[in-house]
Amino acid sequence: MLDQWLACVARLENEVPAQQFKPWIKPLVYLGYDESERVLRLGVPNHFKLNWVKSQFESRIEAIAREAIDPQLSVRFEIHRAEQDSPPARRPAPAVGLNGSAAPGASIDPHAGDLQGDDLAEFAVPSRAGAHGGSPSQDPYLADPFAPDPASSPDSQTRLRPELTFDSFVHGKANQMAWSAALQVVERPGTSYNPLFLYGGVGLGKTHLLHAVGNAILDRSRGARVRYIHAQDYFDEMVRAIQRKSIQDFKRKYQQLDLLLVDDIQFLGGKERTQEEFFYTFEALLSARKQLIITSDTYPKELSAFEDRLVSRFGSGLIVEIEPPELEMRVAILLKKAEQSGEKLPDEVAYFVAKNLRSNVRELEGALLRVIAFARFRGRQLSAELAREALKDLLELSRPPISIESIQKTVADFFKIKTADMYSKRRPAHIARARQVAMYFAKELTQKSFPEIGEAFGGRDHTTVMHAVKRIAELRQHDQEWNRQLHVLEQTLRG
Numbered sequence: 358m359l360d361q362w363l364a365c366v367a368r369l370e371n372e373v374p375a376q377q378f379k380p381w382i383k384p385l386v387y388l389g390y391d392e393s394e395r396v397l398r399l400g401v402p403n404h405f406k407l408n409w410v411k412s413q414f415e416s417r418i419e420a421i422a423r424e425a426i427d428p429q430l431s432v433r434f435e436i437h438r439a440e441q442d443s444p445p446a447r448r449p450a451p452a453v454g455l456n457g458s459a460a461p462g463a464s465i466d467p468h469a470g471d472l473q474g475d476d477l478a479e480f481a482v483p484s485r486a487g488a489h490g491g492s493p494s495q496d497p498y499l500a501d502p503f504a505p506d507p508a509s510s511p512d513s514q515t516r517l518r519p520e521l522t523f524d525s526f527v528h529g530k531a532n533q534m535a536w537s538a539a540l541q542v543v544e545r546p547g548t549s550y551n552p553l554f555l556y557g558g559v560g561l562g563k564t565h566l567l568h569a570v571g572n573a574i575l576d577r578s579r580g581a582r583v584r585y586i587h588a589q590d591y592f593d594e595m596v597r598a599i600q601r602k603s604i605q606d607f608k609r610k611y612q613q614l615d616l617l618l619v620d621d622i623q624f625l626g627g628k629e630r631t632q633e634e635f636f637y638t639f640e641a642l643l644s645a646r647k648q649l650i651i652t653s654d655t656y657p658k659e660l661s662a663f664e665d666r667l668v669s670r671f672g673s674g675l676i677v678e679i680e681p682p683e684l685e686m687r688v689a690i691l692l693k694k695a696e697q698s699g700e701k702l703p704d705e706v707a708y709f710v711a712k713n714l715r716s717n718v719r720e721l722e723g724a725l726l727r728v729i730a731f732a733r734f735r736g737r738q739l740s741a742e743l744a745r746e747a748l749k750d751l752l753e754l755s756r757p758p759i760s761i762e763s764i765q766k767t768v769a770d771f772f773k774i775k776t777a778d779m780y781s782k783r784r785p786a787h788i789a790r791a792r793q794v795a796m797y798f799a800k801e802l803t804q805k806s807f808p809e810i811g812e813a814f815g816g817r818d819h820t821t822v823m824h825a826v827k828r829i830a831e832l833r834q835h836d837q838e839w840n841r842q843l844h845v846l847e848q849t850l851r852g
């Protein structure tokens with residue numbers, strides 16, 4: 358397998374300019390290929406490099422590796438420090454650098470993060486500081502402000518990332534309700550809001566809040582049985598349990614938790630057997646007054662290919678939307694992120710980045726990393742001017758936001774109806790359909806929430822908007838001619 362990886366590297370060397378290949382791709386450490394998960398594991402020395410390599414090269418590396426190794430493979434970057442001192446049990450074989458030499462001290466156990474069989478002691482939480490190898494004083498990256506906190510990789514049992522806490526989470530108007538509900542859950546787990554269902558667009562902090570609750574509950578009660586799991590990993594784990602005939606252990610493991618945090622539940626759409634299994638876990642946990650928090654990219658009723666009984670259970674606690682942060686909050690997030698990495702970010706730079714990048718926090722973080730790296734490599738001071746240079750291509754892509762009013766007007770013109778009919782109560786079929794199309798594009802092309810869109814369409818209820826969005830999405834999927842027309846309309850709207 359190493360040979361195949363080296364062949365991929367040779368291809369990358371041909372494709373990627375040398376000044377990018379040398380610092381970013383060449384130092385990647387081959388940590389192994391996990392055949393059961395179809396994951397190619399590559400080591401990167403710190404979080405800064407990990408974020409950079411992931412954002413800039415992940416899709417290319419994956420595409421090449423899929424051709425060379427396995428068409429269904431995915432790439433996983435992991436923090437790997439050569440001096441890492443992990444326990445021997447987690448080190449079945451050495452990791453290998455590009456030259457094929459063994460890199461000492463790396464874990465390549467494909468199941469290192471998995472919980473096995475009926476070993477339910479798995480949930481006992483050791484001192485988290487002690488759960489990760491490497492003494493800070495020996496850490497060669499300590500001088501680097503982006504170097505990872507030695508305790509920042511996920512705990513293998515709880516799967517919690519220790520750096521995602523309430524302290525590192527900025528709250529404001531866009532996430533106020535979600536934030537306070539999460540705090541309330543920490544105060545009274547299993548009683549107040551159960552399940553707590555958080556939904557919202559990508560990169561808005563849902564995962565962060567899940568981890569924050571998990572970490573806070575563990576801080577209060579070391580013995581709490583907590584598990585964070587991405588829905589896709591839950592599915593994979595279940596499949597493995599079925600293959601290994603250990604489904605009872607799997608059930609027991611989840612049903613004995615005190616706190617279960619399930620991320621991106623929409624990934625279970627269409628996976629009936631997994632949904633069924635999850636349903637029983639859900640029921641068991643709730644009846645034992647154990648806490649569940651679930652995140653999704655959409656409101657429960659909008660989840661596609663989900664059993665009704667699950668959807669109705671999801672809505673039985675509290676449902677809260679996380680919205681995109683407004684300018685002031687984006688500035689606060691940037692300042693906080695910079696502070697966490699030990700960088701002094703001038704306000705003007707934070708303001709410049711926040712003003713120009715609006716869509717989500719992940720994008721903001723990426724931009725911040727880029728500005729800081731740009732300043733470092735050129736040995737220049739951080740300034741708004743430098744940020745403009747560093748983000749030039751991103752800024753060209755981010756155009757002025759599209760307003761609901763302009764969508765209403767363009768869609769009305771397109772369907773040859775009056776713009777006023779967008780807000781009116783008139784119901785002739787062609788007007789109702791045009792209105793649905795406009796609502797659909799309002800959700801697709803703006804950052805507005807369902808209730809805000811409803812308000813802009815003559816004070817309609819948010820469920821009307823959700824219904825419209827669903828109908829038009831289905832129409833696009835099933836009717837080629839409609840899809841073609843709406844594609845043209847979309848191009849016009851995007852300008």
Ligand SMILES: Nc1ncnc2c1ncn2[C@@H]1O[C@H](COP(=O)(O)OP(=O)(O)OP(=O)(O)O)[C@@H](O)[C@H]1O
Pocket residue numbers: 521525526527528532557558559560561562563564565566621654690718719722
């Ligand atoms: N309010 C916030 N304060 C501080 N950091 C935040 C906040 N919101 C998001 N982030 C950061 O932005 C990044 C993306 O957030 P996160 O992964 O939680 O998003 P998400 O909503 O779960 O997205 P996805 O649906 O793609 O999984 C993370 O690094 C997170 O720490």
